[in-house]
Amino acid sequence: MPPSKNNWLEKLLNFGISEGSANNLNYKQVVNLALALLCVTDAGMMLVFALQQAYWVVGFYAIFMVISLFGFYLHSRHYFSLVKLIVPFSTIVQIVVTSLYFFGPGSDFHWLFVTVAAYAFTAFRPDEKIMRHGVVLLSVMLFTACEVFPVEGVHMSNADQRLTAVLTFLWTLFTLAVVINVVIARLRKVNDYLRVLAEKDELTGLANRRKVLANAVIMYTEAMHYHQPCVFAILDLDHFKRINDTFGHDAGDLVLSEISGVMQSCLNKGDAIGRYGGEEFVAIMGNTTLTEAQQKMDSLRETVENTYITTEKGIVIPVTVSIGLAAISSQTKRYEDVLTLADTALYQAKKTGRNRVIAQQPTF
Numbered sequence: 001m002p003p004s005k006n007n008w009l010e011k012l013l014n015f016g017i018s019e020g021s022a023n024n025l026n027y028k029q030v031v032n033l034a035l036a037l038l039c040v041t042d043a044g045m046m047l048v049f050a051l052q053q054a055y056w057v058v059g060f061y062a063i064f065m066v067i068s069l070f071g072f073y074l075h076s077r078h079y080f081s082l083v084k085l086i087v088p089f090s091t092i093v094q095i096v097v098t099s100l101y102f103f104g105p106g107s108d109f110h111w112l113f114v115t116v117a118a119y120a121f122t123a124f125r126p127d128e129k130i131m132r133h134g135v136v137l138l139s140v141m142l143f144t145a146c147e148v149f150p151v152e153g154v155h156m157s158n159a160d161q162r163l164t165a166v167l168t169f170l171w172t173l174f175t176l177a178v179v180i181n182v183v184i185a186r187l188r189k190v191n192d193y194l195r196v197l198a199e200k201d202e203l204t205g206l207a208n209r210r211k212v213l214a215n216a217v218i219m220y221t222e223a224m225h226y227h228q229p230c231v232f233a234i235l236d237l238d239h240f241k242r243i244n245d246t247f248g249h250d251a252g253d254l255v256l257s258e259i260s261g262v263m264q265s266c267l268n269k270g271d272a273i274g275r276y277g278g279e280e281f282v283a284i285m286g287n288t289t290l291t292e293a294q295q296k297m298d299s300l301r302e303t304v305e306n307t308y309i310t311t312e313k314g315i316v317i318p319v320t321v322s323i324g325l326a327a328i329s330s331q332t333k334r335y336e337d338v339l340t341l342a343d344t345a346l347y348q349a350k351k352t353g354r355n356r357v358i359a360q361q362p363t364f
């Protein structure tokens with residue numbers, strides 16, 4: 001995947017994940033993010049209680065901060081199954097103690113168990129059901145206990161409790177926004193990457209058959225809608241089987257990838273080209289008359305003819321291409337009809353000696 005601009009975030013998400021241990025990448029990244037957020041949360045709580053001058057509570061949160069940092073250390077040592085348990089259990093203990101002892105159930109601090117359940121569903125894989133359900137069940141039981149047991153908070157006044165509740169609410173909102181933002185941004189990136197893979201021909205780097213036909217539909221529809229000329233071309237390398245048989249399949253692959261680049265460089269920016277299959281390509285030229293397309297394709301044919309592909313062993317392979325052209329007309333009903341006409345023209349080009357461009361005149 002292309003490197004992200006947010007380098008520090010990438011470094012954090014990928015901490016302890018080496019190339020060879022990249023299984024369950026997303027789960028591991030969620031755990032790293034959770035550990036980091038837990039560290040920041042603990043730092044925030046230390047600040048809140050330091051302002052209250054409750055220094056031993058500061059110490060309590062410092063211990064959990066150290067545990068989170070220890071989680072990063074364990075991750076760097078590849079103890080991932082242990083690391084992913086640190087976050088829920090450290091959070092559970094902190095919520096229970098903070099909720100029951102410092103704030104009291106009236107503060108509703110224990111609603112933070114929602115974050116533990118959210119973590120369990122994102123950090124444990126579907127095949128780790130026991131762990132996932134166990135953490136959620138434990139959270140539900142402890143949440144119920146916090147709701148039911150009337151233990152008073154012993155260290156905070158009502159005003160401080162309210163302030164802490166507001167701060168906690170804002171912080172939870174912020175962390176959820178961060179997590180959702182990171183998750184969505186990453187999903188988008190993966191999605192873009194998969195789309196490129198799904199639309200690209202691996203050997204030539206051109207659009208694959210699916211993508212070039214999708215482009216054909218778009219360009220055909222636009223041309224029909226705006227009454228503009230549009231030409232479809234099918235380009236087929238000549239005697240390609242002979243190239244494979246004489247120089248080998250690898251040399252054939254080299255010819256395909258080199259000639260693809262040459263063909264693309266002969267087209268205009270708005271034109272579309274893709275690999276139709278084997279040694280056959282499709283080009284669509286929008287806003288181009290048949291005469292203009294014929295000139296462009298003839299120049300492309302000549303460029304291919306003058307291109308000599310040299311293999312690693314120094315063997316020079318001459319290549320030529322035959323091209324069939326057809327333009328859309330007022331009679332055209334479907335884009336496939338234009339492709340069929342271009343294919344007929346290509347057949348003529350092959351039959352009449354190859355290395356030539358033949359245009360199928362439109363029928364009105």
Ligand SMILES: Nc1nc2c(ncn2[C@@H]2O[C@H](COP(=O)(O)OP(=O)(O)OP(=O)(O)O)[C@@H](O)[C@H]2O)c(=O)[nH]1
Pocket residue numbers: 203236237238239240241242244248249250251252253256277278279350354
């Ligand atoms: N190296 C290589 N060869 C391929 C690839 N895809 C298809 N081919 C070969 O392309 C050849 C196409 O052969 P034919 O359809 O007979 O066409 P041709 O030899 O070019 O003959 P004409 O089109 O009539 O000039 C076959 O031998 C296929 O195996 C590929 O990705 N790499």
